[in-house]
Amino acid sequence: MTKVAIVFHSGFGHTKVVAERVKAGAESVPGTHASLIPVEEIDAHWADLEAADAIVFGSPTYMGNVSGPFKMFMDASSKPWYERKWKDKLAAGFTISGSPSGDKLNTLQSLMIFAMQHGMVWVGxxxxxxxxxxxxxxxxxxxxxxxxxxxxxxxxxxLEDRKSAERLGQRIATATARWAKVS
Ligand SMILES: Cc1cc2nc3c(=O)[nH]c(=O)nc-3n(C[C@H](O)[C@H](O)[C@H](O)COP(=O)(O)O)c2cc1C
Structure with a gap:
């Protein structure tokens, strides 16, 4: 089984819906186990992230960037960062905002740079x-x-945005299975 962990924050439930669709998409790929990890529960799940083959990061866009609770998780990841625990895992990300733009690109860039800091391989x-x-x-x-x-x-x-999230879940799960064969 390849393991895909989805770490997310959701203040009002919208990001959670996207996270659930990413999970459903990942689990539609045979041989994939996907799990949802709210950042509020991260302290119980550091070992799960270490054991995952891929981690998908999801945050609402708040004030043009990741939300405060998600940033707390990012900063709290300095121990696995220092120990290179997530190096060479695949990574991907998602965000949601109120406006069609809402400066979401900045949020995705924050997630991408975060993954790069951890030595991960980004899947778009x-x-x-x-x-x-x-x-x-x-x-x-x-x-x-x-x-x-x-x-x-x-x-x-x-429905279109939910389907987009499912497609990302499928893509990261498929890429993870291929990556596991060669790494
Ligand atoms: C503190 C705060 C800041 C926000 N900043 C933005 C923003 O910069 N751009 C935008 O389009 N929407 C913004 N929104 C709207 C949220 O991105 C939107 O409601 C989103 O669906 C919330 O997701 P959630 O329910 O998972 O928290 C903001 C909402 C809050 C509460």
Whole structure:
């Protein structure tokens, strides 16, 4: 089994919906076990991250960047950073914001740089923007961008953004299986 861990923060539930779809997409790839780890529970899960083959990072965009609780997790990862525990694991990321842009690229860049600091290998998005399936609606190649207005997470992110998250889960799980064969 390849193991994909999804570490996320969600203040109001929208990022959690995206994280759940990433998990479902990853688990649709045979031989993959995926787990959701809220940053609030990270202290019980450092060993799970060390055991994972891939880690997907997810944060809402707050003030044009990762949320405060997600940044706390990033800073708390200095021990595995120093010990190179996540080196050569695959990584990917997702974010959601209220506006179509909302400065989400900055959040994804923060997640990417974080993964690079850990010596990880970043996996992006392959689908063309606004394809027949409707995925990659907001046209991002560095990670999933989703959007939700001031409505319940039951209503938004919309189906296309949820499907985009599933596609990322499938891609990271498939890439992880290939990576495990050669590393
Ligand atoms: C403190 C705070 C800052 C926010 N900053 C932004 C922002 O910079 N750009 C944006 O488009 N939306 C922003 N939003 C909206 C959130 O990104 C949006 O509601 C998102 O769906 C929240 O995800 P969550 O429910 O997982 O917390 C902000 C919301 C909060 C609470």
């Amino acid at each position: 998005i392959a689908e063309l923007p606004q394809n027949d399936e409707g995925t990659n609606r907001l046209g991002s190649f560095s990670g999933v961008m989703a959007q939700a207005g001031q409505v319940s997470p039951d209503l938004e992110p919309n």
